[in-house]
Amino acid sequence: MSTPSSGWYPDPGGQRGAYRYWDGQRWSQQLSTSPSAPPPRPGPTPSGKSGGNRGVWWLVIAGAALLALILVGVLAVRSMRVIGSDPLPPGSRGSQNPCPPEPTTMPSDTQQKGDGRVHGGRLSYPQLGSPWGPIENDIRVPFGRDIAKQEVMVEDNYQPGQSWVASVLVGELTAGDGFYTPENGADIVAKCVVGVFYGDAKVTRDDKVSKATKVDGHEAWTLESHLTFDIDGLETKGELMILTIVEIDTMRGALYYASIPDTTPELVDPARQAMAGLEVDS
16 A cells, blocks of 8 residues: 555544644654644653654554443453545554443453563563462453553452452553554553543542653653542542553553552552563563
């Protein structure tokens, strides 16, 4: 297929009425409401990152925007489709709904190596001991696959058929559009969590940490937020969300996610230790 010329095209990420610029090699991070706008100016390189748009693979929510929330409802892996009828440049697959409400895939059988670590995709952390449960697979992450998790029961059956847990997980991010960085991905995932994973409850997000970092030599972004909410029958009214997005290579990403209710503060340190022990499998 011939590569279209540079110019503004309907946003492959699915934002209605928005256009993203294709320069012949990669998508811009900037959006425009007009297809006749002048080309965007190159932006400064974010502190702590390597130069240039690295075409970071994944549209973390076009599968998109990870997280071991056994919290509520049924979560799912998004499906991706081509947006718009105009011919689009390579890498233009996206989703208009970043957090689909129903599962679209069957669970993958994440293989563990018996090395004392929890492996999901190419990311792993040191397995946590009691009270953390056994390693399990998960399909409720709408922007990931090969998800492996550990959980601690916090409030069992707070509503009929509903339980609340503390969770830690790792997994591979679903491949998608090529204009997101780890920082973009962390923001997308966090917004998906706040907007979808707590049912109809109003959630207030208070970011405590948002910074570029490294995981086993790979570019990454860590976001920590305190979330507050009020759900009928649930004693827990808030929790700590810890999220790290890791750039595995130019085509793949990975995610570490922890959700620690305020009612179990003793579980925060183990979650941080697991994040500190993250490794990228070869």
